[in-house]
Amino acid sequence: MAANDYRGYLRNHMDMEQGGSRFQPPTQSTHRPLIFGTLAVMGLLQVASSVTILLHLTGYLREVDLSSAQPIEEVHSEPIIADPFKEIKKKERSRKKDPTPIAHLSVKTPMDFASTDPNVLTTVHWNQFHGTLKKVKYHDGRFVMEEQGLYYMYAKTCFRYAPDHASKKQDVSNVQLIQYIFHESHTQTKLKPVLLSKSGATFNFSDPKYNMYCVQQGRSVQLKQSDGLFVNVSNSWLLDPEPEGTYFGVFKLST
Incomplete structure (x- = not known):
């Protein structure tokens, strides 16, 4: 009776070991495609995001340059170039109208x-x-x-x-x-x-x-x-x- 119980224990123990070997953890080769695919998608998303930000900033800077170029030309170029000639002409006219005694x-x-x-x-x-x-x-x-x-x-x-x-x-x-x-x-x-x-x-x-x-x-x-x-x-x-x-x-x- 005891011998039969021992043999049953051994059979059950072997069956458990054989059954457990069926669920072995996946090897690294099965995870590599998934990892590479994930990294590739993340890289593409990052590149797309960087390009979008760059295009947005470039367009914004062009708008700033175009909007600020005209006032600078109007405010600074005309007084610097035109005003001295106007002052000289005014002085010449005043001298002609008002000669020195x-x-x-x-x-x-x-x-x-x-x-x-x-x-x-x-x-x-x-x-x-x-x-x-x-x-x-x-x-x-x-x-x-x-x-x-x-x-x-x-x-x-x-x-x-x-x-x-x-x-x-x-x-x-x-x-x-x-x-x-x-x-x-x-x-x-x-x-x-x-x-x-x-x-x-x-x-x-x-x-x-x-x-x-x-x-x-x-x-x-x-x-x-x-x-x-x-x-x-x-x-x-x-x-x-x-x-x-x-x-x-x-x-x-x-x-």
Whole structure:
């Protein structure tokens, strides 16, 4: 009885081992196609996704470039190129419409300066038809300003004496040759000229043939509209009538 039970146990144990061998785990060869297929699909999906993202970004960047190119051209190119030329043209037009005040006149001839008294000052008159007058008026030996500003004035007067050609003999052993520049302000109730500058010297014209001396001076001065400038000299009878030697001028520096 016991022997039969033992043989039954052994038979059952062998049957179990044989039956268990039927369900062996699959080998690696059966999983490889599935793994490779899965990786291939994932790779294709990743490539497709990358291409889609790249195309989307490329299209977006082109839209940004196209939308931003026109404003940049309109905003920056025109002012940088066109504006300087516009400013230059405006300045040229303003200069043509508004010239700088300037005046330059030479001495007026013939002169009728007969006084030989050194204490008597004579106002020099200028030839308004031979010279330049722009935005400066001339009246009775005076420059009259049409607009206020800072001006530079200058004057040159030459004195000469030739005994052989003199109409009458005069004592020129100790003669004063002085040039004065005066300023008249239109705001004064009583017109009283103000001396701006003077220059000259005392000479002894001893040469029997020809004697000459020139005085030249200039300075800046602030002038108002309708203010006047004029030149006085002593011993005006010795004044040189040549326009190259005796002249008067003024021009505006700034406002």
